[in-house]
Amino acid sequence: MTSVLEARALGKRYGRRWALRDCTVDVPAGHVVGLVGPNGAGKTTLLKLAGGQLEPTAGDITVLGGRPGATPAQLARVGFVAQDTPVYAGLTVADHLRLGERLNPRWDADVARERVARLGLGPGQRAGRLSGGQRAQLALTLGLAKRPELLILDEPVAALDPLARREFLQGLMEAVAEHEFSVLLSSHLVSDLERICDYLIVLVDSHVRVAGETERLLATHHRLTGPRRDPGRLPADQHVVSASHTDRQSTYVVRTDAPIHDPAWTVSRLSLEDLVLAHMDGPPAESRRAALEVQR
Numbered sequence: 001m002t003s004v005l006e007a008r009a010l011g012k013r014y015g016r017r018w019a020l021r022d023c024t025v026d027v028p029a030g031h032v033v034g035l036v037g038p039n040g041a042g043k044t045t046l047l048k049l050a051g052g053q054l055e056p057t058a059g060d061i062t063v064l065g066g067r068p069g070a071t072p073a074q075l076a077r078v079g080f081v082a083q084d085t086p087v088y089a090g091l092t093v094a095d096h097l098r099l100g101e102r103l104n105p106r107w108d109a110d111v112a113r114e115r116v117a118r119l120g121l122g123p124g125q126r127a128g129r130l131s132g133g134q135r136a137q138l139a140l141t142l143g144l145a146k147r148p149e150l151l152i153l154d155e156p157v158a159a160l161d162p163l164a165r166r167e168f169l170q171g172l173m174e175a176v177a178e179h180e181f182s183v184l185l186s187s188h189l190v191s192d193l194e195r196i197c198d199y200l201i202v203l204v205d206s207h208v209r210v211a212g213e214t215e216r217l218l219a220t221h222h223r224l225t226g227p228r229r230d231p232g233r234l235p236a237d238q239h240v241v242s243a244s245h246t247d248r249q250s251t252y253v254v255r256t257d258a259p260i261h262d263p264a265w266t267v268s269r270l271s272l273e274d275l276v277l278a279h280m281d282g283p284p285a286e287s288r289r290a291a292l293e294v295q296r
């Protein structure tokens with residue numbers, strides 16, 4: 001199956017600072033992909049590289065098998081809704097739909113009209129007078145009516161109240177079920193991502209910390225609690241994601257494909273939020289086994 005997003009050693013540098021570095025990831029098509037990470041981790045940078053708004057400084061990126069933004073045909077296959085729900089304040093809802101139709105060769109006018117009617121947006125209303133939630137819905141409508149194979153959404157629900165957020169995500173999921181396209185969206189709200197995403201990418205400090213199908217990630221991450229133990233004494237196939245210790249007790253989050261039989265450990269599953277937080281908290285991979293020594 002074609003990859004929706006394939007990056008090899010991808011990097012973007014602003015001046016001397018890397019916003020994204022050594023990013024290697026291969027996401028199969030047909031997923032709703034959540035991109036999560038702390039402020040400044042490089043999420044918007046990765047999304048803009050995927051949308052063709054930025055050129056890489058290093059490495060390669062392909063989206064749906066093509067170079068992002070390289071040709072009009074490639075541009076037509078990818079929808080991009082930027083972080084600040086970009087609509088034109090002076091234009092009406094109907095103006096936006098006309099503009100969308102003019103600019104997008106695969107424009108689906110029925111989808112646009114039906115969504116606008118369902119949302120109760122008046123065609124004559126100016127976008128500048130809409131609420132934040134309505135503006136987000138209008139931007140989503142434009143993205144959906146473009147009928148992309150991949151829809152990229154940069155923090156689409158950040159400004160929305162919980163109800164508007166739920167409606168927005170429901171609308172997105174209904175559209176995905178109906179038209180079967182891939183979605184790549186960033187958010188700080190892991191509970192929202194947990195509801196709608198079946199694939200997750202965690203970015204930390206401009207690097208991909210972990211990526212994979214959420215079910216698989218949940219099945220291969222475990223919390224181990226037991227008598228204090230040095231990370232060097234864990235089996236080699238247990239990759240330490242995060243660790244904390246008291247004088248007597250150690251708690252590890254580990255990633256492993258193998259079952260854990262050690263009777264010294266109490267083993268528990270993680271929620272997706274715990275899993276994300278463990279990766280965001282944990283030291284970089286190269287220093288994880290030395291983590292206990294550093295803390296002493």
Ligand SMILES: Nc1ncnc2c1ncn2[C@@H]1O[C@H](COP(=O)(O)OP(=O)(O)OP(=O)(O)O)[C@@H](O)[C@H]1O
Nearest residue numbers: 014018019020037038039040041042043044045046
């Ligand atoms: N145009 C720019 N010029 C210089 N530095 C930039 C520019 N855009 C982003 N950066 C820097 O690149 C890094 C990654 O930024 P990016 O916006 O991709 O992060 P993010 O994960 O989307 O953050 P947030 O969650 O806060 O939106 C940050 O350190 C940021 O300051």
